Amino acid sequence: MTIPSKLRVISYLAPNCFDLYAAITAYLGRVLQLETQLHQGECDPLEDPLLLQDQLDLAFICGLPLNRYCQVVSDQLQTLVAPVMLGSRYENQAIYFADAIVNAYSDVKVFADLAGKTFCYNDLGSNSGYNLLQHRLIQDGHHQNFFNKEIQSGSHQRSIRWVVDGKADCAVIDSVVLEQELRDFPELSEQLRVVEVLGPSPMPPVVVAQRLGKSLIQQMRYSLLQPDTELQKTIDRFGVKRFAAVELKNYKVLRIAS
Numbered sequence: 001m002t003i004p005s006k007l008r009v010i011s012y013l014a015p016n017c018f019d020l021y022a023a024i025t026a027y028l029g030r031v032l033q034l035e036t037q038l039h040q041g042e043c044d045p046l047e048d049p050l051l052l053q054d055q056l057d058l059a060f061i062c063g064l065p066l067n068r069y070c071q072v073v074s075d076q077l078q079t080l081v082a083p084v085m086l087g088s089r090y091e092n093q094a095i096y097f098a099d100a101i102v103n104a105y106s107d108v109k110v111f112a113d114l115a116g117k118t119f120c121y122n123d124l125g126s127n128s129g130y131n132l133l134q135h136r137l138i139q140d141g142h143h144q145n146f147f148n149k150e151i152q153s154g155s156h157q158r159s160i161r162w163v164v165d166g167k168a169d170c171a172v173i174d175s176v177v178l179e180q181e182l183r184d185f186p187e188l189s190e191q192l193r194v195v196e197v198l199g200p201s202p203m204p205p206v207v208v209a210q211r212l213g214k215s216l217i218q219q220m221r222y223s224l225l226q227p228d229t230e231l232q233k234t235i236d237r238f239g240v241k242r243f244a245a246v247e248l249k250n251y252k253v254l255r256i257a258s
Contacts, residue, residue: 003212003213003216004034004057004212005034005035006034006035006036006037007025007028007029007032007034007035007036007037007057007058008037008050008055008056008057008058009021009025009036009037009038009039009056009057009058009059009060010038010039010040010041010048010050010051010056010058010059010060011038011039011040011041011059011060012041012045012048012059012060012061012062012065013060013061013062013204014155014156014157014174014177014180015040015155015157016157016177016180016181016184017176017177017180017238018040019234019238020234020235020238020240021038021060022038023230023231023234023235024060024206024224024231025038025058027223027224027227027228027230027231028058028220028223028224030228031219031220031223032216032219032220044065044123044125045059045061045065045066045069046065046068046069046125051069052073054076054209054211056209057208057209057212058080058206058207058208058209058220059077059206059207059208060204060206060207061204061205061207062125062126062127062128062204063127063201063202063203063204063205063251063254064125064126064127064131064251064254065125066079066204066205066207066248066251067248067251067252067254068125070248075210076209076210076211077207077208077209077210077248078207078208078209078210078217078248079205079206079207079208079246079247079248079250079251080205080206080207080208080217080220080221080224080245080246081205081206081221081224081225081243081244081245081246082094082202082203082204082205082206082243082244082246083176083203083235083240083241083242083243083244084203084240084241084242084243084244085176085179085203085239085240085241086239086240086241087179087239089175090200090241092241093200093244094202094203094205094244094246094250095199095200095201095202095203096128096174096175096176096199096200096201096203096204097128097175097197097198097199097200097201098127098128098129098132098133098172098173098174098175098197098198098199098201099172099173099174099175099178099194099196099197099198100114100133100170100171100172100194100195100196100197100198101160101163101170101171101172101173101178101192101193101194101195102114102163102169102170102192102193102195103163103164103166103169103191103192103193104190104191104192104193106169106170106193108169108170108195109195110195110196111136111195111196113195114146114147114169114170114195115142115146115147116147116148117147117148117169117170118147118148118149118150118151118167118168118169118170119133119147119149119150119151119168119169119170119171120150120151120152120153120159120162120163120167120168120170120171121133121150121151121152121153121159121171121172122152122153122154122155122156122158122159123152123154124152126156126174127201127254128156128172128173128174128175128177128198128199128201129156129159129171129172129173129174130172131254132172132198132199132201133172133198136198151167151168153168153171156171156173156174156177156178156181157177157181159171159173160173160178160181160188160192163192164188164191164192170195172198175197175199176203176239179239180238180239183239201253201254202246202250202251202253202254203246205246205251206224208220221245224243225242225243225244225245227243
């Protein structure tokens with residue numbers, strides 16, 4: 001067991017929910033009476049030296065790269081909790097969807113109409129932005145040239161803007177990210193349409209370094225399952241109903257789509 005003097009935290013998730021991750025981090029700092037340091041990840045977690053060298057105590061990470069990382073390094077990370085969103089389609093479970101979006105004025109009506117269009121994605125390692133769509137195309141028997149063009153945007157938020165601006169015809173967006181973007185920019189609801197919903201998939205978890213020890217990890221999990229009033233106000237603002245305990249095995253289903 002290693003008790004840190006400072007809780008080093010990173011988010012590999014979309015920055016439009018960064019204030020939520022900051023509130024979670026600050027809350028854990030209050031509970032554990034530790035200084036905290038949170039920053040936004042700037043590279044693929046599978047290529048991040050901080051993660052590879054076990055220099056992070058806590059991370060907010062998508063289930064697909066987590067699964068891939070743990071297949072190589074099996075004894076470094078442990079899942080703590082994942083958010084359960086308020087929307088009725090989440091059915092009080094720690095799941096999310098991938099929403100295929102087009103411009104509101106697009107001639108695309110159904111999924112098959114996306115053939116021959118320009119598709120943009122956040123990155124190749126994204127479950128919601130790329131992996132689930134590729135799995136769907138394989139299931140439907142479509143060949144590799146289903147789209148006329150595929151371009152990488154670098155983020156879900158940029159993909160949304162590219163569809164709005166006409167730089168791309170379609171994108172597939174993490175439903176939680178899309179819903180937050182619609183809360184932040186309500187005008188987008190008149191500029192976009194969802195033509196297909198993929199999933200559900202297990203919700204991106206909060207993970208912790210196993211070297212912190214069972215006692216500290218259990219304290220973190222218990223604390224997040226019973227947030228204080230200050231944290232509750234923030235999670236309400238982000239459409240989070242509660243946190244649910246999750247295990248690494250819950251994310252093995254993502255290998256099927258890989």
